[in-house]
Amino acid sequence: MLDLTSTMKIAKSYLFDRDLTRKLGRERIKKYQDKALKKVVECAFKTKFYREKYREKGLNPSDIKGLEDIDKLPIVTRDDFVKASPNDLLPETINVKKIFQASTSGSTGQPLVVWNDTYTALRCLQGFAEELSEHGVNWRKDKITIIGDFSPGGPENAYLTNTFFSGLNLFFNTKNFQTLDVKEDALSLMQKISRFKPDFIGGYPPMLKGLAFLKKNGYGETVKPKCIATSGTLLDKKTRDFIEEAFNVKLFDVYSSTEAGTVAFQCREGRYHVHSELVHVELLGRDGEPVDYGERGSVVVTRLYGEATPVLRYIGMNDTAKNVEVDCVCGRETPLISEIEGRRCDPVFTLDGRILSPFYFTSIICSYVKKGLNVERFQIVQNSLDEMEILVAVESNQWETYKKHFEGIEKDFKYKLGEHVEIKIKQVKKLENNVPVVLSKVEGLK
Ligand SMILES: [Zn+2]
Known part of the structure; x- marks a missing residue:
């Protein structure tokens, strides 16, 4: 599954792009994004779905020179994706050996199947590595437990295959990784985590809430992670407090979706930074215009990498967030969002x-x-x-x-x-x- 080209690409982007948003200033990030956007638009024109949509508007790839042209592109809804045939969402030039289907975990209540590729999965992992290092987790040395949907076609399945993992040895010590299936009940997960004794646990908020409930009731005595992260669905304050209290640890949240990958994450100051090296986020009001600072808008995501289904001006995560104007002391000069509302789930x-x-x-x-x-x-x-x-x-x-x-x-x-x-x-x-x-x-x- 992991071919040499993808490995080289990720090696290159690992060496040159990692922690990019902290090293570069706003101007250089923008240049990087402009270039990436042009590539993604070119890729979109190779899919029947986007080509037809863009041609209707009289658009050509050369019309998009950078982020300042992004509002020329029409918004894409979840309905658009659901109604399109999966093949129409794929670039016609794609090597089918490199792609796989990922179905969304259904967290919006509107099922959807999208295409992903190995490189996309690797870029997501790279974003994850940055998040961990921000929170003092050493992903080469610390023991990491991930609870995800690893069933075939599930969002996290691509990270599981042996060939994929062996290719990742360059970047991760895979022996220190424990991957657990979210479909197991909380008690059996807790037993496995107790034996592994991880330094870090990551998973969906409802499942971590379930584990926190057990922890409060005396289970998982040896489970003492130094850090916990949630992602995949919305984390409300009550759930956050509940998990932090149960494990006596600080939690950071990652804002992500199956379609767009990782979008934003909380730095050590607790602010949600957009992963500008991976995505461009717009917060739009009802009139379709960007909202002012302090205002709430619909989240519209453009993914700046990937070779399978392009995600351009996608509103289908059905979330809203507030536009924040603060310079964060953590040093990242990326846009900030706050109070994300949307996909919620209970255990x-x-x-x-x-x-x-x-x-x-x-x-x-x-x-x-x-x-x-x-x-x-x-x-x-x-x-x-x-x-x-x-x-x-x-x-x-x-x-x-x-x-x-x-x-x-x-x-x-x-x-x-x-x-x-x-x-x-x-x-x-x-x-x-x-x-x-x-x-x-x-x-x-x-
Ligand atoms: Zn920050």
Whole structure:
């Protein structure tokens, strides 16, 4: 999977680009971004999806000379991606051996499959390395536990294959890495983490909240990381406080998504810096114009690298954030954002006392989408320990067609929750943006 060209590329970018945002001033970062943007636009013109979109506007690759031209490009929504055929989202010149599909963990309640490539995965890891070093974690020496979706097609799967890992030996000591599957229940994860005794734990907020709950109840005595990081879904203040208190450690949050990779991260001052060497972020108001400092806008991301599905002016993460004007003392001269709001998820409790990742359930629904179930959006609500409701927005005339799929979903939910738990699947006309995709009303973690 990891070919020589990708390794050389990452080696080059590791040596020259690492910590770029701290070494370079604003002007030089912008120059770097201008160049990267032009490349991505050229790549986008090689996909049917973007070419048609841009031609409609009369755009040519040469119209985009740098970031000052970015507003000429139309905004791309999640719906646009969902409706496009996956092949139309791929550059026609791509070497298919280098790419793989990644399905989003369903954290927006609107399933989506995008293409990724090895180089993209490596760049994300590079961003991760910078985040760790900012927080005093030595990724060559310290023991690192990552809890992610490592199932085939899952967002973190690309990091798992042996060939990929062996290629990474240049950059990471892979023996010091423990990768755990988010679909395991919190207790069995805690047991594995206890044996490994990591210096750092990274994972989705709801799962770390589950582990924090166990820690508070006396489990995982040997689990004493010096640093914890969350990413993948929104981290609210309550969850942050809960995890920090349970592990008696400072937590930093990474703002990311499957489509756009890592977007921003908290420095040691706690401010969210945009990863300017990886992405360009716009915060746009309802009128489509950039918001002023102190104002809240929709997050629109352009990913400045990658050879598979280009992500250009993408609003589909459905998040909002505030535009911040402060010079941060950490020394990075990159844009700052704050108070990110959007994709939220709760952990799920079971009758027999297990704590499960919400992504176990979102991925069940996503697996039926792959089998042909056409869901516009869904929400899972755990009303009580013995009742779970799945709200799905599908065309009303399709309800009967999908009956088999719904029966399958019910069976799969029951398999994990227990036969006696009632699973109610309800059709709704519409689900609003920004409703938590998994909402648990069960008391215990709140
Ligand atoms: Zn900072």
